[in-house]
Amino acid sequence: MLKYVIRRLVMLIGIIFVISVGSFYLIHLLPGDPAAVILGTGDSPSNRLKLYKLLGLNKSIFDQYFIWISNIVRGNLGISFISQTSVASTIRAALPIDLEIMGLSQILAFALAIPLAMRSARKPDGLIDRLLGATSFTLLSIPPFIIIVLLVLFVSIKLGVPNIGVASYVSFGTNWIVNLESLALPAFTLAIGSFVVYYRVLRSDMIATLQEEFITMARSKGISQRRIMWRHAFRPSSVALLGAAGVNIGGLLAGGFVVQYLLAIPGLGYTLIAAINDSDYLLVQGIVLVVSVGVVLINFFFDFTINIVDPRISRE
């Protein structure tokens, strides 16, 4: 098991190196110039040259990358070109928002998907199963940026529910009620996408598991249907669910961008889009690094959980 963990950690470093090179190269390919953003009206060739020297942008892209990565190794993410604040502090302020939205959406998605998938699997092709199947498929076909707009229209404007959807973001510590109100719609929107995936994956695995002989044996012991579903069928059916959750949650760390941007929630996604627009190279690099480490770690965590949930996997 220890060997497995070490192997995964070595892989993690490799993955992050590749991602950082890729994103560093891509951001430099983008049209846009940080000097133009900073100088604004004072833009002149001589000023520009001075600024390039100041920011280190006159060096070759290889040198720039080398300087950046050697700072990263020392734990220094650098200073934003535009705001002149440290990248680390900007990320530290934004990351909790992403984590909160992600956490809320996942709690909601699991809380809905698990009981409904179990209900469906009890009578496949029954009325409830068909209704849920149709609903989930419909939800799957609507992209989140449409869902969020429709939700804002309906909940905040049509129903006129105060704060929800229009409250500007306040941290949980300052005022948790306003905080939850401001994040309710984005969390709900992202939950829908996860819910559909989790519901469908768990439903089909539950149906397969319930055909197994060990379920008949559990029945023959005289234990209740409820207990059979939760104690016997759920765990062996949840491997694909955990795998899907790993990929999905990783994706959500980066995938909430559109929703954040639409509702002006200052999470990592929002910050990243702004940084790209401003050609704020170091801030972009910092966010990409944090998100990719997060994605890899989350996947690692879920792979690890799967090993524990299904002992058949770890023995192989």
Place this chain on the structure above:
Amino acid sequence: MSTNPDKLLVVNNLATTFNTSAGPLPAVGGVSFDLNKNETLGIVGESGSGKTVLARTVMGLQPRTNVTVTGSVLLNGHEMVGVSEDEKRKYWGTEVAMVFQDPMTSLNPVMRIGKQIDETLRVRLGMSKNDAKAKAIELLELVGIPSPSQRYSAFPGQLSGGMRQRVVIATALACSPKLLMADEPTTGLDVTIQAQILNLLEDLKEQFQMSVVLITHDLGVVATRTSRIIVMYAGRIVEMGTTREVFTNHRMPYTRALLESSPKVSNPSHTRLITIPGRPPNLLKLNQGCSFAPRCAYATDRCHQQRPELQIAEEPGHSFACWNPLPSKREAATR
């Protein structure tokens, strides 16, 4: 029906029909038999003859949907047909338990074996966690699992097939059932392990004062371990009698064919095994006559037209379903 106190199980005209997309499939077509207390009854037949479905239906363990069960099963006086799963569940584990065919698939692969035994004790007998654990370890020891307290926390994948089948048996015995349905308990196992498991079942039957229904396609298994045998073909009983009668004085050609097709130690080596020509009938397209007629050397027109019902042979308790039975050995001897 009279309730005879010696009868643990009275099955009357039991039929199980699966409603498939291709039409109704009569897996068990009207079967009646009974079982005394402390008796071991053998049910033999080819694959697909309805043995397993019969065993499950007797227990009430048929699938929940797309199946129709008619007739009656009185288990220790409790009707098991046409009652809700909640009702049947009261008798599962405590009155009747089953040893499943394939120990590779009948244990939950992600649950420690001890927990699988515990569960029955805690849910059905309301034992405390510690009591249940102690009892489970005791049961593991009883079925011959070495170092049971360590094995208690093993996963099924860490045990061999024979050991797993012992765990299945321990689980079935946990609540001391009065009737044990053993559905081909040795089919998935090595020949060397088979005898061990069968002997274990025999010992446990005495120890727990149980009745046993032993289902098998291997006549060698039932020959010495049962008092009576039911021979099934295409979902029906074609011959039924004491083990001795069925082996020595069978009247149904199918029974003879089945006996002849088992290898005999007394045969010289390289003797070709006698096989039954043809294949078991498609239950979706059963003929109106005797279902064995298409494969039977003695079949006449009548066999193809009219289904023979079970008729009583001269020996009490022996009956067979055949229009052209083989001559009775006893009659032949007295002639």
